Amino acid sequence: MTNMDKLYDSVAKNGPVCVGLDTEISYLPETDTALTAGENIVAFNRRLIDATKGVAGCYKVQIAYYESLGMDGMLAYQQTLKMARASGLPVIADIKRGDIAKTAEMYAKAHFTGDFEADIVTLAPYMGLDSIVPYLPYCKDQGKGVFVLCRTSNPGRMDFEYQTLSDGRTVYTMVGDALTKLGADYMGERGYSSVGLVIGGTTGEEAAEIRDRYKNTFFLIPGYGAQGGKACDIALYMNKGNGGVVNSSRGILMAWKKQPGVAFDEAAYNECVRMREDIQSECNKL
Amino acid sequence: MTNMDKLYDSVAKNGPVCVGLDTEISYLPETDTALTAGENIVAFNRRLIDATKGVAGCYKVQIAYYESLGMDGMLAYQQTLKMARASGLPVIADIKRGDIAKTAEMYAKAHFTGDFEADIVTLAPYMGLDSIVPYLPYCKDQGKGVFVLCRTSNPGRMDFEYQTLSDGRTVYTMVGDALTKLGADYMGERGYSSVGLVIGGTTGEEAAEIRDRYKNTFFLIPGYGAQGGKACDIALYMNKGNGGVVNSSRGILMAWKKQPGVAFDEAAYNECVRMREDIQSECNKL
Numbered sequence: 001m002t003n004m005d006k007l008y009d010s011v012a013k014n015g016p017v018c019v020g021l022d023t024e025i026s027y028l029p030e031t032d033t034a035l036t037a038g039e040n041i042v043a044f045n046r047r048l049i050d051a052t053k054g055v056a057g058c059y060k061v062q063i064a065y066y067e068s069l070g071m072d073g074m075l076a077y078q079q080t081l082k083m084a085r086a087s088g089l090p091v092i093a094d095i096k097r098g099d100i101a102k103t104a105e106m107y108a109k110a111h112f113t114g115d116f117e118a119d120i121v122t123l124a125p126y127m128g129l130d131s132i133v134p135y136l137p138y139c140k141d142q143g144k145g146v147f148v149l150c151r152t153s154n155p156g157r158m159d160f161e162y163q164t165l166s167d168g169r170t171v172y173t174m175v176g177d178a179l180t181k182l183g184a185d186y187m188g189e190r191g192y193s194s195v196g197l198v199i200g201g202t203t204g205e206e207a208a209e210i211r212d213r214y215k216n217t218f219f220l221i222p223g224y225g226a227q228g229g230k231a232c233d234i235a236l237y238m239n240k241g242n243g244g245v246v247n248s249s250r251g252i253l254m255a256w257k258k259q260p261g262v263a264f265d266e267a268a269y270n271e272c273v274r275m276r277e278d279i280q281s282e283c284n285k286l
Numbered sequence: 287m288t289n290m291d292k293l294y295d296s297v298a299k300n301g302p303v304c305v306g307l308d309t310e311i312s313y314l315p316e317t318d319t320a321l322t323a324g325e326n327i328v329a330f331n332r333r334l335i336d337a338t339k340g341v342a343g344c345y346k347v348q349i350a351y352y353e354s355l356g357m358d359g360m361l362a363y364q365q366t367l368k369m370a371r372a373s374g375l376p377v378i379a380d381i382k383r384g385d386i387a388k389t390a391e392m393y394a395k396a397h398f399t400g401d402f403e404a405d406i407v408t409l410a411p412y413m414g415l416d417s418i419v420p421y422l423p424y425c426k427d428q429g430k431g432v433f434v435l436c437r438t439s440n441p442g443r444m445d446f447e448y449q450t451l452s453d454g455r456t457v458y459t460m461v462g463d464a465l466t467k468l469g470a471d472y473m474g475e476r477g478y479s480s481v482g483l484v485i486g487g488t489t490g491e492e493a494a495e496i497r498d499r500y501k502n503t504f505f506l507i508p509g510y511g512a513q514g515g516k517a518c519d520i521a522l523y524m525n526k527g528n529g530g531v532v533n534s535s536r537g538i539l540m541a542w543k544k545q546p547g548v549a550f551d552e553a554a555y556n557e558c559v560r561m562r563e564d565i566q567s568e569c570n571k572l
Contacts, residue, residue, distance in 0.1 A: 064392035070401025100440040106350035115356025126412045128442020154386040156414020164452040
């Protein structure tokens with residue numbers, strides 16, 4: 001069983017909320033001055049994971065937040081991955097690495113084994129398919145998975161991703177087509193490839209076309225909440241409530257700010273439940 | 287004076303060789319079993335930097351090799367950056383990060399300050415200009431620089447970078463045009479922007495057009511040697527011997543294998559000198 005299969009089963013059981021552990025020290029309601037920034041973040045993440053593991057489909061750890069704290073942050077990253085994986089839910093390392101040949105092999109080793117091992121990683125496609133291929137032996141042999149950037153949720157997606165090619169396709173469609181073709185040899189038991197795509201949920205306009213075009217592809221869907229993605233749009237990118245996970249980071253990590261008197265972990269739990277119901281109710285309407 | 291200015295001056299003084307510290311443990315002629323892999327690599331890098339600092343234009347540290355060793359590797363990365371910067375030459379962190387908004391701010395903080403501070407970083411453009419903009423305040427305020435992927439040296443560059451848009455440009459030209467426009471506000475004293483481009487040196491066919499189109503853009507040129515890039519092609523991407531640095535990693539790190547009886551650091555020095563002469567003699571022919 002692949003990690004993408006496990007993700008499917010987890011979404012079926014717990015719902016499609018991907019809890020984004022993009023934890024910055026300023027998001028914490030209080031800090032212990034006897035601890036480093038990284039140690040404070042680990043303590044926060046521990047309670048957050050413990051509170052949400054019954055209502056989350058998976059965790060996503062954004063490495064940039066940890067890199068920004070140097071060695072202290074990298075240790076916090078290692079420990080956060082370990083805690084998140086101990087929950088039993090699939091853990092996505094949001095690393096967006098993209099490099100070639102021997103260098104890509106090194107990244108694959110870095111994030112699929114050892115101190116920074118994750119179940120699934122995010123990748124960037126710009127340099128071409130030889131920047132993705134070195135991760136595939138880990139998909140084949142250990143069930144690992146990748147989500148490759150395709151159509152993202154940021155305003156800057158218009159700059160390059162949305163440009164039109166001479167054959168009429170957009171750049172993001174060219175990327176999506178090539179990646180799904182590559183992923184066809186890595187199908188799991190639940191009907192989804194170990195090569196998934198990052199498809200932003202900030203607009204519903206192209207949703208039907210994208211979902212139809214990439215039937216056997218699991219989507220990592222950012223953009224809910226803070227970035228303006230609405231549940232009614234996001235539901236269109238799912239396959240009857242599965243086939244995708246919907247990330248929320250600040251909305252969950254800082255839920256305590258909108259729930260006065262409620263502890264941060266309980267507030268995070270409440271927000272996961274609210275978000276899950278928001279998305280599932282829209283999926284049920286389709 | 288910006289770091290791109292410093293790079294220009296360094297190339298003028300020492301030549302255009304960029305020593306790539308993509309150090310893997312298997313590249314070392316011998317290891318000390320009392321030390322960790324990371325510690326062995328740091329000891330190797332120390333001697334290599336010391337031997338080459340008079341004949342190198344800059345250093346480039348490929349973070350993937352260090353990430354692959356987990357926490358031990360991240361410490362080696364930190365120490366390697368520190369040693370390389372202590373040489374007085376500009377140091378490029380080859381991180382190829384590409385993410386948006388707050389996350390990009392975190393990466394910029396991670397690699398322009400603190401434990402992992404470098405002078406210049408490499409970036410990936412896929413997500414759009416808002417994945418580049420968060421690095422620019424560091425260019426403005428501290429003279430930092432970026433090299434953004436444009437036309438790379440790997441075979442997979444044909445997959446996406448070389449595809450043709452409806453306006454007739456290639457994807458890589460669209461990216462190069464947008465980045466050089468963005469970089470126009472970040473000009474240094476030597477006539478080059480703090481926003482540079484990665485332009486692979488594996489083919490000379492488009493060289494004249496690219497060099498002419500991006501006159502004020504410094505190029506990081508991979509692909510020499512192992513990847514098949516010839517000095518006669520690479521010279522075409524330079525501007526009269528400057529305006530670019532030419533990376534070699536394995537060719538320098540493992541030069542000792544082709545120079546029997548010569549210590550690895552001396553062999554690396556010899557290879558830097560040979561490579562510099564190879565490139566400069568071709569530049570002089572133009």
